[in-house]
Amino acid sequence: MNDREKLMLAIASRMLTYPTEALYEEKEAVIAAAKETDAALEKAAAALFCLPLSEIQSLYVSTFDLQEKNGLYLTYHEFGDSPKRGAAFIKLQKMINEAGFERNDGELADYMPMLFEFLAVSEPSRETERLCKRLAYAVQRIAGHLSEESLYMPVFSVLMEQIFEQPSKEEIEALEQQREKADLENLPYPIMY
Template sequence: MKHSRQKYFKVFSYMLGYPNASFFDGIAELEEWLKGLPPKEARGLLQKGCERFTKWNIMELQKHYVATFDFKDSTSLHLTAHEHGDGRDRGAALVRLKAMLGSAGYEELDGELPDYIPLLFEFLAEETDPVMIAEIEQRLAKGIAKIRKAMDPASPYTLIFAAAEQILPVVQKSGETPYDHENQKPDLEELPYPLYYEH
């Protein structure tokens, strides 16, 4: 189960990343890869997402990506924007998150902020520390739920967020996840490998 979850996180990271020139080649590979994942509602949603992506050309998809994720606060792909808005607390949250990822061997590339959601899914696909995983998963669960509700239902990305909700912890009506009741703090013990994310 844990191994399949990590595979799902890898898929989410790719599908939510900026659609570069080779994006559709990767989608074709993902369609085959998804067949090997356990039969879950998430897998079906991702397969539908792949089909929906193919109805777009790369220029249209790039414009849609920028318009959706770069120019709308409600669907931003930066997690702390959903947690703190543009308030002062966001800066502190970014510093803490950067320290957490750095302690696990993550090295920033391309100047991307540490709260970029595709990057965090890539992190979850590789991380082994259960406390770090629990914190990032529950935070992503809340952020993803907010984004999905704000998404245009016709967007191919809506299906990706819906699939992520099936894999991440359930967000209660109160806005909490099971992790919120555990009162755990992340273990910042350094891990022996670096994590790289290319955007």
């Protein structure tokens, strides 16, 4: 991964992180950095950050937090509600810790914006290459569920076109078969006493 791609990942990380006051104060720096990398990313950053903070927060919540298929947690996209998700989460956390990357935002280890930042500062390795493949699947899956009008769609498009390799149909089918849906059957006992 070259320096330009690493910068693009860092920008995507900022744009896809929950918009706090501190992040909003960095908006000019994010837009300037995006201008150095890609016109579509610059346009997306400018469109997003021209909104008031409260509108960006509302848009973020309605796009990612209230839409299950758009959630920004890697292991959810890979495994759904499978018990395999916990093991994958632990392996991911171990890889991040062994690389010396410190998480200080309180997010889970599979939070995709944090993983983009991790890739932006990490040295290439077998583990980071595998992580890129895993993220490519999740990014493509989210992009497939976002509307074309979403202010976040250009970020996902840039990631798929310039950072991550498109997963093959066979890879997508294999990953989709690993996913498990939530068990919503009636419980065998009453919840209320």
